[in-house]
Amino acid sequence: MISLKAGLSWLIGLALLATLLINLTIQLMHAGPRVRAEAGSNLRLAREFVLTTIATLPDNEDPAPALRRLYANLGSLRHVDIRILERGEAPPALWPRSGDASDDDPPAWFVKMVDVPPPRVIIVPIRIHDREFGGVAIVSNPLDELGEIWSDMTRLASISLMVTLAIIVLMLVLVRFSLTPFSALQAGLADLETGKSGVRIAPGGASEFRNISSALNSLATTLDRVRQENRDLVNQLIDIQDSERKEIARDLHDEAGPCLFSIRAASASLQEAVAQSPPNTARIQQICAIVDTASETLQLLIGGLLGRLRPKGLSELGLEAALKSLFASWSLGHPEVELRLLAPHDLSSLDETTAFTAYRVVQESVTNIFRHAKASWAQVSIEFGWERIEERGESEADELPRLTLVVEDNGIGVSEQRRSGMGLLGMRERVQGRGGTMKVERRAQGGTRVIVALPIGDEEEPDRR
Known part of the structure; x- marks a missing residue:
């Protein structure tokens, strides 16, 4: 069974991770259109720049050397490659990227996922007063823009991951501090389960824990009162039983005892009266009356005792x-x-x-x-x-x-x-x-x-x- 602290931490971590994945997915979806738009824009700007440069060349000399020196001084342009072609020279089949490959280049799987368009080539002829001096090949380089996108995404993922870990650690500390009253509540419930008296829980923490502590304290007070009432009832029951036993013993001793003694004495007298020859009839009748009176008294006594023990x-x-x-x-x-x-x-x-x-x-x-x-x-x-x-949940x-x-x-x-x-x-x-x-x-x-x-x-x- 997962704990509440671990559950909250996993929930927050998964929510932050899902947010990161959504952001990366959105950037990935916009990467292809962004690369295409950027490559087209750069290609158009480079073409306008080349045309403007050709228009400013002098009329009396070959413009190719001047163009080479110009583009050599400009260095590598952003997202485009420029090559000066001699007259009659065909453009190469494979165009290299500007600059050498480095560790910052996006991986092949990322390039394949974004579906980067192939390099686009524009040939601008160098023509001055109807004379051909070769041409200028302009090639779009979309991998540069894709490299920037890859760099942004890796930076975003790294920052989001660090923030997620920091939030999870902070949440763990906060949850652990907030759930501290649970230990006191658990200990109080364990004490109540073992039957301890006087169990009280100090209110602390959030308002929910304070309410639970107050409810448990009220429950403990009620249990203590019920236990005391049960002890009082048991003591009262014992006192009543002892009192009833004493009364029954006293009644048996004070009333049943004389009746039994009278019956026993009458029995001895009856034996003597019967042993006489001839038997004393008057004496026998007198003894029988004594036995009858004692038996009746004893019967009434037993009936009264039974009525006290069980309703008649x-x-x-x-x-x-x-x-x-x-x-x-x-x-x-x-x-x-x-x-x-x-x-x-x-x-x-x-x-x-x-x-x-x-x-x-x-x-x-x-x-x-x-x-x-x-x-x-x-x-x-x-x-x-x-x-x-x-019944709850039922209309009837x-x-x-x-x-x-x-x-x-x-x-x-x-x-x-x-x-x-x-x-x-x-x-x-x-x-x-x-x-x-x-x-x-x-x-x-x-x-x-x-x-x-x-x-x-x-x-x-x-x-x-």
């Missing part, structure tokens, strides 16, 4: 009956609070896990009302509903069945500190564990409202009607 009648009678039984027991202990239960639908189709979760939510909510709300009435409504789920939305619980009262209302208390936190964890949602709010008329939505599986979907 929840599995057999359903959620609605279990809540009615719970409300009846609460009404005896708290007659000052009017309890109302609204259940317009048949709740017997609920699975045991959902029903037990709903029962515990109602139990904890109403317990908080008794302890903190100072309310005169409380109402619990339980009904089936449908939750609209809109799906509806999922859910069980909605609303517990409200007319008390003093819940405070912010109480809203995050351990009881409500435990309820929220229980609801979220079932994939549901929970919201606690203040009623406009006064008091508190707890709204819980629990998902229901396909096998428990209620009839839409």
Whole structure:
């Protein structure tokens, strides 16, 4: 996998290289027309110059020596070759280039690619007063112009290559400096993955890195808070379990113990009464009554313990009956609070896990009302509903069945500190564990409202009607 730094460097380098190739291609495309135009122009200028020179020659002597001396003094002309021909002398088949070949000459492949035209020859006769004195051969030399083009292109390519390398090096340094915060982000994420607490990333670099650092710090803060809440919940769970064990042990010791001792003592007395001859019927009846009373007390004790461990009648009678039984027991202990239960639908189709979760939510909510709300009435409504789920990228939305619980009262209302208390936190964890949602709010008329939505599986979907 290529790194971001290498990818940016390659991208910039390829862009600069593509720009260089485009510029060279454009120059190469214009090289042929440029050479042809330059060669034609120079050829025309040389012809005019030769004609002007011939017109100024004296009339009484051979002009050839004077012309040779003139062109020898001029030296090599740019892009043209001039040769003085004697009368009757034919021009050579191969015209040499002006000057000797050098390392600056363009390579053969470049000459072939540009398609340089062949040298063009113009013969200007030397005629004075109708007398022929030979001629002047003018040859265009396009390779000189092509050499200048080759020199310009190589110079441009060299400068562009050096600039490209300099920009790539500068970009590497800049990218390396700009991506320095990535190391801190990677280390912070690694610490979060290992479960460390108190992970914070110092904001630095570009604004994007600062935003990412702030988001990670917020995530770390949330994780620390969730871990602390989980530890508090575990500690609370352990305390509740220990407290329940102590209460059960105390009830067994204080109530079950005497009952069992009474039954054991009655059994010994019954053996003695039966052993008498004749048996003491009145004594036997008295002992049986003692055993019956102790057994009944022990049965009530075990029933109460089972009711504390598991809601009485929840599995057999359903959620609605279990809540009615719970409300009846609460009404005896708290007659000052009017309890109302609204259940317009048949709740017997609920699975045991959902029903037990709903029962515990109602139990904890109403317990908080008794302890903190100072309310005169409380109402619990339980009904089936449908939750609209809109899938991303789809125009249609799906509806999922859910069980909605609303517990409200007319008390003093819940405070912010109480809203995050351990009881409500435990309820929220229980609801979220079932994939549901929970919201606690203040009623406009006064008091508190707890709204819980629990998902229901396909096998428990209620009839839409």
